[in-house]
Amino acid sequence: MRIAIIGYGKMGHEIEKLALERNHQIVLRIDENNVKSITKQDFENVDLAIEFSKPESAFFNINMCFDNHIPVVSGTTGWLDNFDKLIERCTNEKQTFFYASNYSIGVNMFFKINTQLANMMNQHQDYEVSIEETHHIQKIDAPSGTAISLANGIIENIDRKIKWEKEAESSKDSVSVYSFREGSVPGNHKVIYESPFDKIMIEHDAKSRKGFALGAILAAEFIVHKKGFYTMNDLLKF
Ligand SMILES: NC(=O)c1ccc[n+]([C@@H]2O[C@H](COP(=O)([O-])OP(=O)(O)OC[C@H]3O[C@@H](n4cnc5c(N)ncnc54)[C@H](O)[C@@H]3O)[C@@H](O)[C@H]2O)c1
The missing domain is CATH 3.30.360.10 (Dihydrodipicolinate Reductase; domain 2)
Structure with a gap:
């Protein structure tokens, strides 16, 4: 998969390490320093985005991915007031979205x-x-x-x-x-x-952040060719 990492902090770095070990490519890294300059062209070679940023930026970032028809795995917490609007976009526009408050x-x-x-x-x-x-x-x-x-x-x-x-x-x-x-x-x-x-x-x-990163990558591998909204219940089939 060609992955965009949105939020290149502690989780973004952990996800990058594990994604490379699993033979995925990181083709785009977005954080607070470059998010304002991102254009449609930047998403041209992206198969999927993994978003672990800040409560105040998650909603904007996920919408930005949807605007470019990029499937999104998000783990950012503390922002869920507008969550239903994203689920609506998922249904109405056949977008792809995976959300978990905890990927372990x-x-x-x-x-x-x-x-x-x-x-x-x-x-x-x-x-x-x-x-x-x-x-x-x-x-x-x-x-x-x-x-x-x-x-x-x-x-x-x-x-x-x-x-x-x-x-x-x-x-x-x-x-x-x-x-x-x-x-x-x-x-x-x-x-x-x-x-x-x-x-x-x-x-x-949790002993480290690795368990969260692995769950996020498994989620990405699970949804990359699907449409709709998914959670850990779908991935783990509990
Ligand atoms: N769901 C899970 O399993 C799980 C696990 C760990 C952390 N989290 C959550 O993930 C989020 C990130 O955690 P972290 O520990 O990596 O935090 P962090 O502070 O280390 O990293 C946050 C990153 O977001 C970037 N950022 C800030 N504004 C941005 C914007 N507008 N657009 C894009 N990027 C922006 C910052 O530059 C930084 O690189 C938090 O909400 C945390 O609670 C979730």
């Missing part, structure tokens, strides 16, 4: 375990649930996209929970989410159920 295969297994555990907890009112996420100090958005996905998995399965809230505002009908920013932690998530009698905790701990 292990995290996606963790998502599955989370929903199954939540389903079991639905009838056990004694258990109060909370989520803790820890990331490196440069991470801009809080809670993490992964923590929000975990919270949504709980809300869909536990009738007494209707929303998630950051710790300070938490109440009985919400899932409390606690965010910590420490050192260079690539990503740690815990889902904790606590009753007056005991505590159950499930945890995922």
Whole structure:
């Protein structure tokens, strides 16, 4: 595949390394320094774009790819207000889009375990649930996209929970989410159920960014000749 990397930061570099190892080519690199000067011609030799940039630029970047009919894999978090507009473009214009708040295969297994555990907890009112996420100090958005996905998995399965809230505002009908920013932690998530009698905790701990990069490249290989909107459920067939 001839890949455009959009957002050439920590994830962009990791994706480049792994893409080259898998015999793909990087034909275009876009970051905040050159994004304003990109033209249609720059996309002529591009098969697909992988976008890991900033919350404020993801929507623009994905639209730019759609304008050039380039399939996009995006992992940028913290920007999803206008997400539905992109899904509409996907349907109406036969664009190709893959989005995941977390590309790690292990995290996606963790998502599955989370929903199954939540389903079991639905009838056990004694258990109060909370989520803790820890990331490196440069991470801009809080809670993490992964923590929000975990919270949504709980809300869909536990009738007494209707929303998630950051710790300070938490109440009985919400899932409390606690965010910590420490050192260079690539990503740690815990889902904790606590009753007056005991505590159950499930945890995922990323060792590096490589797992995210691999998932993004597998997603790219999966969609490059397809049309429509895809997620990790389609890739992993859980
Ligand atoms: N989905 C996942 O699995 C996953 C995993 C890790 C990180 N992330 C997310 O990916 C994003 C990037 O993470 P990172 O650690 O690489 O961040 P980073 O800060 O290291 O890199 C961000 C890059 O975006 C570039 N950028 C800024 N404005 C831009 C613009 N307008 N157009 C194009 N590029 C622009 C910057 O120049 C920089 O190179 C974040 O939102 C992060 O939360 C997602």
